[in-house]
Amino acid sequence: MHRLLLRLDERLQLVLISCVVGVCGGLLSVLLNRSLHAFAGWVKPLSGEIYAVLFPAAGAMLSWIFLNYVMREKGGHGVPDVIQSVSRRGGLLPFRTSFSRLVSALLTIGSGGSAGPEGPVVISGGSIGSNIATFFGLKDRQRVVIVGCGASAAIGAIFNAPVAGIAFTLEVILGEWAPVNLIPIAMASVVGTSVSRLLQGNQIPFEHQAFPVAGLDLVACIGLALFTTGSSVGLMRMVSTVHTWSTKWVSAGWMRAGLGGLMVGGIGMFLPAVLGEGYEVIREILRQQISAGVGMVALLVAAKILVTGLTLGSGGSGGLFAPCLVVGCFTGLFYQRALVWLMPSVEWAGESYFALLGMAGVISSVMQAPMTGIFLISEITGGYEVLLSVVLVSVLSVSVSSYIEPVSVYHRDLVATGEFIRPGSDRKILSDLNVAELLETDCVPLHPEMLLKDLVARVEQGRRNYFPVEDPENGRFLGMVHLDDVREFLFHPDLYHSVLVEEVMQRDVPTVSLDDDLGHVFQLFDEERVWSLPVVHGDGRFAGLISKATILDHYRRELMAQQNV
Structure with a gap:
């Protein structure tokens, strides 16, 4: 099977593996x-007890200990790890x-922590895709596509x-809408969703009541x-902010997670609607069952x-x-309640309409991914009749928020540490090359004691x-001689026995x-105005030369290869 697959056309390989x-x-x-439903069924009967305030703290601490001490990993959203890979x-x-x-997400969310299962399942799907691609010996470019397949299947399912799974992967994980990536990612998302529907039924997660939409409601979308x-x-x-201050104040990670969970539990005692993933609260709002002012x-x-x-x-996982x-x-x-309070004589579309649009606006802005927000909200609510309103709110929200926060929550830390490289850029293509493979x-x-002859x-x-x-004794690099430096001596044979190197x-x-980034190498080329630079080992020994011409030649080949994955 393995050998048969490797004999197939590369595009067909990706489709089958996807x-x-x-x-x-x-x-x-x-x-x-x-697992979350089972965990919630076990915890819910105990939620009314006074000690339930400790549940989020216990879950967060166990989650942190499991990830950091048992699995030797870090917590977080999960999605940035996939993007970095x-x-x-x-x-x-x-x-x-x-x-x-x-496991860590189950502990955090099931105990009442405010997080979602989507980030962890994205990195889990991406990990499965990565290891399957490695098993079949795929190239790095192909492995990246298969990682995207795992993410799209997880979100779709x-x-x-x-x-929405397709849009999320192309817009957030891969960062480009390349046609060559679309087919395998779409296949994975459809297959993953079909598996979920086979095992759990084909249900719209958040059904809502029908509502009429007038022209004034569209105008109100601008304010929303x-x-x-x-x-x-x-x-x-x-x-x-919480991450920065908690890290500054509390050094022990498990204690940070526990204190954060304890505060979450304290708030949840008075406002239980903010605990957990919160999907049941969304259903109640879309059914117009919330009477809060x-x-x-x-x-x-x-x-x-x-x-x-x-x-x-504070360190929870989700x-x-x-x-x-x-x-x-x-x-x-x-926003709907405020409109009714300010203009009670106007007949607005209804609270479920504005709640649906609010979801589209926030998720699009936080991820800086309007297409993901548009498709996700339309699919999970079945609200295709308000697609125009969803598009309007999503696009406006992303446009305004990008002025305040130029990068998404998933890219912020990666951009700050220089770990994020935009696809299709020169830096991305150069990152697929390294100094060792370009070494001449x-x-x-x-040797310095050599004569000119x-x-x-x-x-x-x-x-x-x-x-x-x-x-000559230890092989350490001392300097360079360029032909231009000795050109004037070459026509004076009388100096051959008196001038030293x-x-x-x-x-x-x-x-x-050998470990330098090629972007840094190109910067040196420009600053020094040279076409070749010496490459030196860590112990100071000369390894070879790297030339701008060789880099440009490999750059061209890599560009052609990436366009024909």
């Missing part, structure tokens, strides 16, 4: 979904990640939304976009943002999809204009190492 990954992604989503490591993810994040922008920016900054809804918006920041910022949907739903409900080793070395003999032997000078060599020559 189907396998789709099945695995669908099964992972079903497993996590049912795609951006910097050719899609490589450890196999243990395929189940470690599911957990939301019963295959188109401003509120969803505020909520999304507040959510992103809350997670970041405008002030209480505003409090719920702020509380959900706060508990999400405390859960994820995703941001679910909190974004809940915050957006509360924001839309608040056919150099003729010189020996140098002339080496020039006759070699084909290059650059000659490295090495210490050390008199004509350049000592302060910039060097690069």
Whole structure:
């Protein structure tokens, strides 16, 4: 089977492997979904007890200990890890990640932490895809696509939304809508969703009541976009602020997670609607079963943002999809209640209409991914009759929020540390190359005590204009001799026995190492205005030369290869 697959056309290989990954992604989503339901069924009867305030703290601590001490991994959303692997490591993810994040998310969310199962299941699906691609010996470019297949299958399955899974992967994980990636990713999302439907039924997660939409409701969408922008920016900054301050104040990670969970439990005692993933609260709002006034809804918006920041910022494990949907739903409900309070004579579309749009606005803004928000909300609510309104709010929210927060919550830390490389950019193509594979080793070395006549003999032997000078005792690199530096001496044979190499060599020559990024190498080329640079080992020994011409030649080949995956 393995050999037969490798004989097939590369595109057909990716399609067949994507189907396998789709099945695995669908099964992972079903497993996590049912585990959360079982966990919730065990915890819910105890939620009224006074000691229930400790549940989120216990879950967060156990989650942190499991990830950091048992699995030797870090917590977080999960999605940034997938993006980093795609951006910097050719899609490589450890196999243990395929189940470690599911367990940690189960502990965090099941105990009441404000997080979602989507982020962990994305990294689990991506890990499965990565290891399947490695098993079949796929190239890095192909592995990246298969990692995307795992992510799309997981999102499509957990939301019963295959188109949203495709949009999320192309827009957030891979960062480009390349046609060559679309077919395998679409196949994986459809297969993963089909597995979920086979095991759990084909149900719309959040059904809503029908509502008439007038022209004034569309105008009101402009104002709602401003509120969803505020909520999304507040959510992103809350997670970041809690992480920064908790790390500064509390050194022990398990204690940070426990204190964050304890505060979440304390808030949940008074506002239980903000605990857990919150999907049941969304269903109640879309069915118009919430009677809270405008002030209480505003409090719920702020509380959900706060508990999400405390859960994820302090070290809990989980995703941001679910909190974004809940915050957006509360924001839309608040906006509708405010409109009714300010203009009671106007007949507005209804609270479920604005709640639905609020979800689209917040999730699009937080992820900086309008297409994902549009397709996700349309599929999980069946609200295609308000597609125009969803598009309007999503696009406006992303446009405004991008001025305040230029990058999404998933890319912020990666951009800050230089770990994110945008696909299709020069830096991305260069990142797929390394100094070692571009190294030119056919150099003729010189020693500082050599006479000019020996140098002339080496020039006759070699084909290059650059000659490295090495210490004859330990082989350490001392400098370079360029043919232009000795050109004036070559026509004076009387100097051949009096001029030494050390008199004509350049000592302060910039060097690069085998581990240097090619972007840094190109910067040196421009700064020094040279076409070749010496490459030196960590112990100072000369390794070879790297030339701008060789880099450009390999760059062209890599560009052609990436266009024909």
